[in-house]
Amino acid sequence: MKTDHHRRLSSPSLNPTFIKAAKPAAYFILLLLTYALGYLSHQPSPTTLSLSPSQSSLSKSSSSSLLPSPPPPMLLSPPIIHFSINATQLNPFRVTTRCAHPIPPETVRRTLVDRLFNGTSPYDNFPPPHAAAKLRTSQVKGWGSNGAVFENVIRRVRPKIVVEVGTFLGASAIHMAGLTQRLGLETQILCVDDFRGWAGFKERFGKIPMENGDVWLYYQFLQNVVTFKHSETVLPVPFSSGSTLMLLCEWGVMADLVEIDAGHDFLSAWADINRGFRILRPGGVIFGHDYFTAADNRGVRRAVDLFAKVNHLKVTVDGQHWVIYTS
Numbered sequence: 001m002k003t004d005h006h007r008r009l010s011s012p013s014l015n016p017t018f019i020k021a022a023k024p025a026a027y028f029i030l031l032l033l034t035y036a037l038g039y040l041s042h043q044p045s046p047t048t049l050s051l052s053p054s055q056s057s058l059s060k061s062s063s064s065s066l067l068p069s070p071p072p073p074m075l076l077s078p079p080i081i082h083f084s085i086n087a088t089q090l091n092p093f094r095v096t097t098r099c100a101h102p103i104p105p106e107t108v109r110r111t112l113v114d115r116l117f118n119g120t121s122p123y124d125n126f127p128p129p130h131a132a133a134k135l136r137t138s139q140v141k142g143w144g145s146n147g148a149v150f151e152n153v154i155r156r157v158r159p160k161i162v163v164e165v166g167t168f169l170g171a172s173a174i175h176m177a178g179l180t181q182r183l184g185l186e187t188q189i190l191c192v193d194d195f196r197g198w199a200g201f202k203e204r205f206g207k208i209p210m211e212n213g214d215v216w217l218y219y220q221f222l223q224n225v226v227t228f229k230h231s232e233t234v235l236p237v238p239f240s241s242g243s244t245l246m247l248l249c250e251w252g253v254m255a256d257l258v259e260i261d262a263g264h265d266f267l268s269a270w271a272d273i274n275r276g277f278r279i280l281r282p283g284g285v286i287f288g289h290d291y292f293t294a295a296d297n298r299g300v301r302r303a304v305d306l307f308a309k310v311n312h313l314k315v316t317v318d319g320q321h322w323v324i325y326t327s
């Protein structure tokens, strides 16, 4: 028995079952070898960013158009092309815009009401007669809007000004208003949102009234704030995040706390984080929702991590939120 077993081991070529099993294994090893060869010929680098093939060809043509094109990839071509980038090459990602001299926090609400709303509070004479019958007394729906992170950062910073980028029906803003009230803080919460939702959101929020294609998200948000008696604390800034954050910076409106929760794709999150950080006071906290969302290939997380890397900051995770403390 034993001898027979040894014979089979020492002469595998004689066994057709073994040949059958060995063939795919041999192909696999060959593949691995060619891949390893390709990998070893690639130069290591401190930081690696991923580009799509089209982006990659753009960067190649600008930097090395005179060089012969590289040999075609062997057998296995990875779907994402990697290229080397060092710390100084991150410089184009650094945003160095300077905002105007900060105005006193006590003057922020008045300044915005004057400059954005011709001096009339958006809550004056609300709701207008044509909307009153259609709005619900309260319809508050959010995502992670009551998470512990809000209390954690509010207790730490004791903010006078909070800028929330992405408000929807006001769930997180109303929660923060309640927290600041309980802590005896005099806080203004500025809610930056175009109150348009997102394309297709009506499929999930069909009960919010719509008129002439205009969804009444803004009206329902105002109604929610009024119902919860926070209209003295919560002020809507009903415009796009990009233009609003640039304007706040230009007007010297600074925040102790900036919450980012608008677009969840990389480019939106990247723009909002960079612009939101411009208006953050020294020692303030910037944080945001959906660090773990899969949207846009983890767009929020990629934006947060790149931002932290470029600015030498540390990202902390609190529940579903990312948090960056500046002190």
Ligand SMILES: C[S@@+](CC[C@H](N)C(=O)[O-])C[C@H]1O[C@@H](n2cnc3c(N)ncnc32)[C@H](O)[C@@H]1O
Pocket: 141, 142, 143, 144, 145, 165, 166, 167, 168, 169, 170, 171, 172, 173, 192, 193, 194, 195, 196, 197, 198, 239, 240, 241, 242, 261, 262, 263
């Ligand atoms: C996820 S919801 C915000 C939820 C809210 N923070 C909460 O917890 O209840 C995202 C909001 O961002 C707003 N939004 C998306 N992109 C925006 C942009 N570029 N400018 C302004 N608002 C935007 C949408 O209208 C939507 O109300």
